[in-house]
Amino acid sequence: MPTRILRFLLFMACAACAGGAGSAPAYPDRPIKLIVHTTPGSASDAAARLVAQEMGRRLGQQMVVDNRAGAGGAIGVNVVAKAPADGHTLLAGASSVMVMLPAVSRRKLPYDADADFAPIGRISASPFLLVVGGHSGIASLAELLAAARADPGRISYASAGPATNPHMLGEMLSLLSGTVLRHVPYRGPGPAQIDLLGGSVDMQFDTPSATLALIQAGKLRALAVTGSTRLAALPEVPTVGELGYPQLQLLGWTALYAPRAVPPAVLALLQETLRQTLLSPPVRAGLLAMGSQPDTLIGDELLQEQRKSRERWRQLAQDRGIALD
Known part of the structure; x- marks a missing residue:
């Protein structure tokens, strides 16, 4: 019909x-x-x-x-x-x-x-994907959190602005891991990503659509995904649940x-x-x-x-x- x-x-x-x-x-x-x-x-x-x-x-x-x-x-x-x-x-x-x-x-x-x-x-x-710079030397979430514990407040994370999803994910990660992560808010995800690529900030939660090509090009490295299952496009990236942080699922x-x-x-x-x-x-x-x-x-x-x-x-x-x- x-x-x-x-x-x-x-x-x-x-x-x-x-x-x-x-x-x-x-x-x-x-x-x-x-x-x-x-x-x-x-x-x-x-x-x-x-x-x-x-x-x-x-x-x-x-x-x-x-x-x-x-x-x-x-x-x-x-x-x-x-x-x-x-x-x-x-x-x-x-x-x-x-x-x-x-x-x-x-x-x-x-x-x-x-x-x-x-x-x-x-x-x-x-x-969301938790990403770091491709040349940061950080290869896993465990390494990132170890660096944060060694020097509280040194590890910074970019967000698209106060109270956005990426900001709240960073706060949740800090709370759950017992670390002090420094929040750096931007006016939108684009400027945040630019500074991440330039090394001005250490990490960011961002969408697969905004990061996938950069990850595949080696400019960013994905440490975790906030879904309940791994992404088909990035099967090697573990979920936050697999890494011991199921409360980060978003x-x-x-x-x-x-x-x-x-x-x-x-x-x-x-x-x-x-x-x-x-x-x-x-x-x-x-x-x-x-x-x-x-x-x-x-x-x-x-x-x-x-x-x-x-x-x-x-x-x-x-x-x-x-x-x-």
């Missing part, structure tokens, strides 16, 4: 459950704007563009990516929180703004990550959201369209090539997961005195 017919039947069935198919407006009746709160070229942006193209094809309307970076991502997120709840403005939200920022912010954010959004589903999830993810008051029929259609999109071989191949994995955490399952994860990192932030004003 053609995709457009399946889409129509699904939407009409959902509309009937919501209170009568005859009263449901056509959806989508114009292009859908997908707000991405990061700059073009980021991991979230790349995944969002790949998924948006296929979802737009299945929905019969173009899904247009609109990058709204700034204020740690809060600007773009707030745009969607305040948008009309008709399903024509959606958010590609990363775990950094839906989990980490609410967990560590002292000030009241302009959005509520749970109350202001209806979760559609995660589109990708990726572990996936950075990106998910789609609609404004909270979106009609149930529209939300159901978007959720099912995303589910089918993530089963598409070209989309799966594209995400895997980025170092991400297609994810199928849909709807309330996503909401429950982000709440659980937020509490984990909120506790760490309190224990380590980390807060954003």
